Amino acid sequence: MSNKMWGGRFSSAPDAIMEEINASIGFDQRLYAQDIAGSKAHAAMLGAQGIVAAQDAEAIARGLDTILSEIEAGTFAFRRELEDIHMNVESRLAELVGAPAGRLHTARSRNDQVATDFRLYVRDTVDALDAQLADLQRALAQKALAHAATVMPGFTHLQTAQPVTFGHHLMAYVEMVGRDRGRFADARKRLNECPLGAAALAGTSFPIDRDATATALGFDRPTANSLDAVSDRDFVMETLAAASICAIHLSRFAEEVVIWTSPSFALVKLSDAFTTGSSIMPQKRNPDAAELVRAKAGRIVGALTAILVVMKGLPLAYAKDMQEDKEGTFDAFSALSLVIAATAGMVRDLEPDAKRMEKAAGQGYSTATDLADWLVRALDMPFREAHHVTGRIVALAAERGIPLHKVPLADLRQVEPRIGEDVFSVLSVARSVRSRVSYGGTAPARVRAQAKRWLKRLGDTPA
Numbered sequence: 001m002s003n004k005m006w007g008g009r010f011s012s013a014p015d016a017i018m019e020e021i022n023a024s025i026g027f028d029q030r031l032y033a034q035d036i037a038g039s040k041a042h043a044a045m046l047g048a049q050g051i052v053a054a055q056d057a058e059a060i061a062r063g064l065d066t067i068l069s070e071i072e073a074g075t076f077a078f079r080r081e082l083e084d085i086h087m088n089v090e091s092r093l094a095e096l097v098g099a100p101a102g103r104l105h106t107a108r109s110r111n112d113q114v115a116t117d118f119r120l121y122v123r124d125t126v127d128a129l130d131a132q133l134a135d136l137q138r139a140l141a142q143k144a145l146a147h148a149a150t151v152m153p154g155f156t157h158l159q160t161a162q163p164v165t166f167g168h169h170l171m172a173y174v175e176m177v178g179r180d181r182g183r184f185a186d187a188r189k190r191l192n193e194c195p196l197g198a199a200a201l202a203g204t205s206f207p208i209d210r211d212a213t214a215t216a217l218g219f220d221r222p223t224a225n226s227l228d229a230v231s232d233r234d235f236v237m238e239t240l241a242a243a244s245i246c247a248i249h250l251s252r253f254a255e256e257v258v259i260w261t262s263p264s265f266a267l268v269k270l271s272d273a274f275t276t277g278s279s280i281m282p283q284k285r286n287p288d289a290a291e292l293v294r295a296k297a298g299r300i301v302g303a304l305t306a307i308l309v310v311m312k313g314l315p316l317a318y319a320k321d322m323q324e325d326k327e328g329t330f331d332a333f334s335a336l337s338l339v340i341a342a343t344a345g346m347v348r349d350l351e352p353d354a355k356r357m358e359k360a361a362g363q364g365y366s367t368a369t370d371l372a373d374w375l376v377r378a379l380d381m382p383f384r385e386a387h388h389v390t391g392r393i394v395a396l397a398a399e400r401g402i403p404l405h406k407v408p409l410a411d412l413r414q415v416e417p418r419i420g421e422d423v424f425s426v427l428s429v430a431r432s433v434r435s436r437v438s439y440g441g442t443a444p445a446r447v448r449a450q451a452k453r454w455l456k457r458l459g460d461t462p463a
Contacts (some may be wrong), residue, residue: 024084027327035085036068038113038196041216043104045209051107051421055304056100063097064089084112085117107206108199111230111318115195118326120217123334126188130181133246137177138458139347145171145451147446151429152267152357158259160364163429166352166443171450178454183242185356191235194219198229215367218349223288231317233307233325240304240329243336247297250343254293257346261287267357268350274342278352289346293339361429365394365404370426370435379418389416 041059047057067089070076082088094101139311144167154164167223194214203226210222223229241338260267261275270287278284306328310321368390397407404429412419425431437443440450455461 003310023080024323024326025078025082027089027330028085028114029078029088030232030330031085031114031117031121031326032071032089033068034117034124035089035113036064036219037120038116038213039089039104040064041213042196045107045212046103049207049209051206051208052100052103052275055141056103059097060098060104063093063101067092070071074195078361084110084114086113105363107197107204107208109201111200112195112198112226115198115230115232116217119191119193119195119219119235122191122235122329123218126184126239128245129333129337130184131185132337132344133177133181133336134458136340136344136347137174137181137454138460139344140170140174140177141451141454141458142460143347143350144168144174145448145455147352147354148447148451149432149433150354150357151361152352153361153363160366161361161367163361163432164368164436164442165433165443165444166357167447167451170347170435171454172445173249173253174451174454177246180242180249183245185238187238187242187272188236190238192218192220193229195223195225195232198223201227207245218419227317228258231314231322233311233322236325236329236401237304237311240300240307240332243332244297244301244304247300247336247339251294251297252344253343254418256289257290257350258287258294261285261290265359266353266358268352269348270346274346274349277447288343293308293342293346298338299335300332303315303328303429362403364461365397365425367404367429367432368394371404371423372425372430374423375419376418378420378422379416381394 003382007447009327020212028262043052043057043060043064046052047054052060067076070092078088079091090104093104106336146167147170148167150166150167151163152166152169153160154162154169156452181310194210194217197208197210214220214222223232257268261264261270270285270289274287274289275285276288278286307325310324314321358442371393372383372386372390375381376383381389393404393407393412396411396415397404400407406423407425409419409421412423426435433442434444437446
């Protein structure tokens, strides 16, 4: 028996293996809401244009509403032999309304149908992710405001570099997430064109109104080229690229949480809510939430790589290869949503050990740059010379096993005779961070201002 959905050219049913490799209903049923919305818009346009009778368009709309209710209620029976979400919906529509259902596919192909559904899905997902990312920024900025003056070591090469504040460190991620949101917004802007009406690849001879369907579905405009409309998956690749960069940002933060919570660092603590234990070692508190955030970045980047490889060799227009655009994308977006939620939860949960942070901030001669800057300001010394002098003083302190602010003035003067008593005013970590008042710097006043600016922008008025 031939497939009744794609009919008369075939005299027998497909092989079981063909059915297995061809079917996508196992994953593309996720597009049911978008598919039904697109079909309703298309049916309404067909009726308005007189392409189908008004009563048929109305019957189709009622039937589609019933199907939506059935799916949402969990009573809809998805059938694998019908291949995909489009055929499952159309088959059920025929059962509900009879002959009018056969008119729904007038001036439409599964090619422009799936392109429309997928754009709607990606657009909906971007909107949901943006709301989650805004919440993460809010959590980071709130924590940063609370710890604008909490001193911690700043690192380069994972070596102690200069003192910063915990709030300043968190605000770096607010900026990173802000760029992530910008990339998603840019991708959304470009994807918001409607393929519906491009049909299989060449458009249609029916007098359709593509502007009407585009407007009904919330698109800015119809796509301008029918070939491009059905074969384009730039919107998937671009959004997955934004997702991958976002996941990498979250992975970097997760890595820091893993480091900070380790006993060797012990700079922050996570509660039982975001840690797990060991089956054999009773003392363990494992930052598993952070580790899984870090790991899931691989799945998201992998989905981007997969769609890039699928698309790289495809001639225009549509090819069945493009069925492989969805499963990885669904998985990647689900994973990203989960890791954003987990990261926001960890940010709100973690508490810094302020005393240990401040002690660690002073290790490794982290105020050496402050000493060099003082030599430039106070002695009018060229910075390269000041750098050399400071290096000699650090070497002296290291040889004696003492911090910079404990080196006697007399010993400092052996290196540079003009050094005065006031040099000690710049050698504490607290003074160091307070001195970094340049725009974007770690001075607590600057951090508070930046945190408050972001919170206001996010609709949260700080106390």
